[in-house]
Amino acid sequence: MILETIVTTHSTEAETHIAPMGVHLADGQMLVMPFRPSVTLENLLATGQAVLNHTDDVRVFAGCLTGRRRWPLVASEKVSVPRLADCLSHVELELVRVEEDALRPKLYCSVVHEANHAPFKGFNxxxxxxxxxxxxxxxxxxxxxxxxxxxxxxxxxxxxxxxxxxxxxxxxxxxxxxxxxxxxxxxxxxxx
Ligand SMILES: Cc1cc2nc3c(=O)[nH]c(=O)nc-3n(C[C@H](O)[C@H](O)[C@H](O)COP(=O)(O)O)c2cc1C
Structure with a gap:
């Protein structure tokens, strides 16, 4: 299964990056697959951390694709990468394995923390x-x-x-x- 999420990462200089990604569920792990070139890829490789933000505010998806990447952030629990302030739930990840690929590397991550913040109100x-x-x-x-x-x-x-x-x-x-x-x-x- 693929979940359409907002992935937050940060650089070694703690600059946060926000990008929509389809994240695969793979035997209890989360598989992030960014196409090269990708800031998300560089950040995850450099810091080994990411956060998946589940949101029904589709403006975040559309915003990231149209140059509007400044969405409110708050601190996460177990990783230093922040999460979206207004997400329904979030999942904190640590990178455990990389399968290299010239086009689209596979980044396998384990879940270190997850939390719910607001109710899901139905499909639209x-x-x-x-x-x-x-x-x-x-x-x-x-x-x-x-x-x-x-x-x-x-x-x-x-x-x-x-x-x-x-x-x-x-x-x-x-x-x-x-x-x-x-x-x-x-x-x-x-x-x-
Ligand atoms: C719903 C949705 C899912 C996406 N999934 C992926 C993905 O799995 N991998 C990817 O490289 N780009 C994906 N994209 C496109 C990226 O969000 C976009 O190209 C982004 O800028 C990635 O590059 P970055 O890491 O440098 O920001 C998706 C876009 C949308 C709207």
């Missing part, structure tokens, strides 16, 4: 739509425009039926980013 289709569009945005340079357009048309259905204020704000940031990418592609074609 607009949150799913925002997550999927955030993933699309992380791959914009590698996907044909036709694929982006067709996926957006489908994801917009759940978004329009179910979005609350947080989902609408996140969606707006992502649409701005996609529009900017579309204009760049059009300008490149005009220049040819």
């Amino acid at each position: 289709r607009a949150q799913y739509s925002v997550l999927e569009v955030a993933i699309l945005v992380s791959r914009l340079g590698r996907l044909p425009w036709s694929k982006v357009e067709s996926e957006l048309a489908y994801l917009r259905i759940g978004f329009e039926k179910c979005a609350g204020e947080r989902e609408k704000e996140a969606w707006g940031w992502l649409m701005e980013k996609i529009e900017g990418h579309r204009n760049e592609v059009i300008n490149r074609m005009v220049d040819l």
Whole structure:
């Protein structure tokens, strides 16, 4: 199973980094798989620590993909990496094993502490739509425009039926980013 989480790490200079990552559950361990190059990868290798933050505030996912990485943080319990202040729950990790790979190394981590902070209030289709569009945005340079357009048309259905204020704000940031990418592609074609 893969959980879509917000991973916090920090550098050896204690500079915190926040990034969305799909984290795999692997025989009681957590497997983080960042594509190179990645600040999360460098930080985890350098400090051996990370925190998984489970949040239903999809603005954090969309924000990280659109240059909005400054989310409130608080100290964790057993690791020096901070957690998101407003997460539903968090899991503190220590790196135990690395499987090297030129494209996507595998970082196996053990859980050293976990805690709940707020209740999960149920599934929401607009949150799913925002997550999927955030993933699309992380791959914009590698996907044909036709694929982006067709996926957006489908994801917009759940978004329009179910979005609350947080989902609408996140969606707006992502649409701005996609529009900017579309204009760049059009300008490149005009220049040819
Ligand atoms: C829901 C979601 C899941 C993601 N999962 C991964 C992942 O497993 N590995 C990865 O390298 N990037 C993933 N990304 C993209 C990264 O968040 C993004 O590219 C980020 O900047 C990673 O690089 P960084 O560690 O330098 O911040 C995901 C994005 C989203 C929205």
